[in-house]
Structures are given as structure tokens and as C-alpha cells.
Amino acid sequence: MLPSTPPPPPPDHHHHHHPKKSKELRTTLHSVKSHISAHHCAWLSATVLLQLLIILFLSRASPPPPPPSVHHHHFESAAAVSDDQTCKNGRIYVYDLPPMLNKDLLDNCHDIDPWSSRCTAVSNGGFGPPATGLAAVVPANLTPAWYWTDMYAAEVIYHDRMNSYKCRTLDRTKATAFYIPFYAGLAVGKFLWFNYTSKHRDFHAAEMLNWVSNQDPWKKSNGSDHFIMLGRLTWDFRRLTDDNGEWGTKFIYMPLMKNVLRLAVEKSQWDDLEISIPYPTSFHPRSEPDIRQWQTLIRTRKRSSLFTFVGATRKKFRNDFRGVLMNYCKSESTACRLVDCSVARCYDGAPAILEAFLDSDFCLQPKGDGFTRRSAFDCMLAGSIPVFFWRGSFEYQYDWHLPRDALTYSVFIDHGNVRNDTSIIRDALEKYSRDDIERMREKIVDFLPRLLYSRSNTDLGSVEDAFDIAMDGVLRRFKQQKNGHKIKRLD
16 A cells, blocks of 8 residues: 655665756656545555455465364264253253233232232242241251242242253254143132132133144144143142132133143142142252252251141131141140141241251141142151151152152051041151151152252252153153053043
8 A cells, every 4th residue: 555645765875965866856756746646546446456356366266174073073973962861751842822821920920819919929930039037947058048939839930940941942843742831820829719700710721722722733732742730739720610609710621631741739649641749848959969968957957856746727627637636736745846827927938847847757747728738848858757647648649759658758647547546646656666767767868859949050960859850750751652652531
């Protein structure tokens, strides 16, 4: 590129002054300067064009880049194999439902329960607010892993986990299973009470089925490779008639639901399309060391009571069995530790509950709203051994998460026998030796991680939590189904 002004003339090597040559040089330079000024823009344009032509010529003359190395191909192949091994039973596609079926329910959390706002309960991906007041019972470094988690928050927890699940696929054609993230429990909760009609209770469920039945994957399988998480007990979704006075929604009995697999915190033992999964507790480990530390704590904890009962009487229930247990516990104060929830604050995993379970070898577990009860999982979380009074509390429930032989980790005493003579509770529990108790507790410590729910994107190392176990079970079931294994449908 030419300079805007000409450079000074070079010095004369002989240092002699020649007037005639000097005058000629000045004339020549003046002519060049004038020429440059007149054609400056043209020179610039020509120079730039010449440079572009040179670059184009060189690029076209250059040989193509070498092919990828053998090591690069090997790396991609190894990654693909590793990925297939991680998700060997297939992948899950998550539907993006209309917001009214999930997101809007969370956004309007203050209006989905007739009694109080549910906003804190559904916060933090379903974990609820961070727990407080646990300094006396939980090590300080573990308290950030504790939340006041609602017993019916599982459908929010599962959706949050599913969004970052390692075996999720965004390609429908590569999916083994299809997850419907409909918050059925939250949707019906408001309409279970007062003067709402059966149409109110069925509205969201009918809208969801109308939407999903128009999706291509559903049309191909009629919903037989689809599943849903129900946050409430199964009985809340099994209304038999359209009588406005009858409890619940008829969601499960809607014709389009006949092939859909359902996860619920309590299942019907007569329905093979239903799988029960653990109630959420308050402990949500952030890492494998969190789990190992808590396991060590409950294994070595010194316990001062033989058994405990946590609950409140239900005065509206005739011959309320909880009242029977409470009165008995009061009469056995040397052996039984009582937490009366009509007096103490027994919100989700409250300190009084946790401390009672940590300090007792056994915990009495009557029926809850159904046969099962969130309290049984709070009990096992603390390393206490559950005592059941109905077979429905453990038989045919939680097959994917708990050992088949319930007597290896729990005690059964028939509720009918207890009504006749409450003293048989203490008599039965005192027959267990210290070795028996430690062996049963060790069983609980061993399977405890299978009952816990960690946060999304948490690395638990070699540990699989309740969500991992459930998703692996779903994928295995659908894979077997596609291979010809018949699954019994709802009668």
C-alpha cells in the first residue's frame, strides 16, 4: 500500500550539492505526488482485489484436510458403546404437555388446595422449603440436604428429575417409553372437597387424554408404552360413578387409560398396570458421601426406647386404631415414646418425628389414608424397624424398592389381635434379641438409598436412588413387553 505522502529523498552518498539534479528531483516528486492524489482510491481498490485473488488461488490449490485419525473414530465408537450400556433397556421421551396440565398448576399453587397455599410444598423441584431446626439431630454438614418435603409431591419431583435423566431422548423414534408429565394429583386436589362436581374432578384428566391420544407415538401403541406418575394414592383416581358426592376422579377408569402404566405412592394390589414407589422423605442426598455418613449415623445411634408411636387420633373414625395405639403407648411410657401430633408439630419430617424414630428400635405403623403411610418411610430413614398391623401395608407394595421378604426388615402384628389385647405389642417386640434388631436394622441401612430422592444432576457415584430404580424398572418392563412378555391389564 502506498503512503499518503512521499518519503524523503535518500541522502547523497558523496555529500556534494548539485543544484541541477536537485531541481529535477523536486519536479519528479511533485508529479508523482499529484498522480497519487488523483488515483489514490483506485490504487487501494486494486490492491485489495489483488490480495483477495491471491488468497482464493492459494486456497483452491491447497490439498484437502487429512481424514480424522483412527483414534478419533475409536473414541466416538467407545462413547456410543458406553452410552448403550448405560441405557441398555432403552430411553424415555418426555412429552411437552399444554401448560394447564403441569406448569400452570405450579404457577397457581396458591389456588390448588382449598385449605392453604401449596406454593412452598411444590417449590425446589418438589422438595419444598429447606428444613430448619434440625441442629440437635442432624450433623451440620448434612442439614443442606434436608427439606420439608410434602408426601404428595412425587409427581413434581419425578418431572424435575426426568428433564435431566441420563436415559432421556429428544427423538421420539428412539424411545422405548413415553412419560406423560401430568400433575394429576395437584389437578384434582382442589376439587375433592366442597360442592364441586364430578366433571370438575375429571376435567384436567380428560383434557390430557384428549391431547396425548392425538400424538403419533400413542396412535402407534394405543398408550401401551406410556407411563405416568400419580402423586396421590391410587384410590383418589378410581371413582366408579358420576355421582357428584363420590370421592375422587375416575381418571384410571377412563377408557384411554386402559393400557397406561402408572406409578403411585400406593398401588392397588389387583392392578398389574400399577407400580408403587416410595413416598418422598425429607432427606435428599447431594452425593454418595452424604448417604454413607447418614447410614453410619443410624447404624451406630444409641436408642433409648423400645418402640415409638407418632400420630394423632381420628375422632371421626369409629374405633379408630390410632387411638388404640396412642392410649397403649401412654400406658407403656417406659418402653414407648409418644409423639402426639394433635399437640406437637408433625409437618413433613418435623424434628420431633425424626428424633423419636432415631431414639427407638421399633416404630408402630397403622394404616394411613390408605394401607400405606409416609411415616413408615420416615421411620426407616431413621433406622427404626416398622411394625405393621395390616398386610396391605407391605404386601404387593414397593416390589421394585423393598426386599420381597418383609420379615427381614419389619414386624407384623395383626390389628385384630391388638384390639383384643394391646399388651401383645410389647410382648412381641421384646422377643427380638439385640442381634435380631441389629440384623434387621442393617437390612434397612443397606436398602435405604433405594428409598431416597436426590436432586437433578446429582452425582451419587455407585448408588441408585428411588427415581433411578423406578425408571430402570419402567424401561425393563416395556422392553420385555416389546419382546412378547404379556402384562396383565386392569380388569
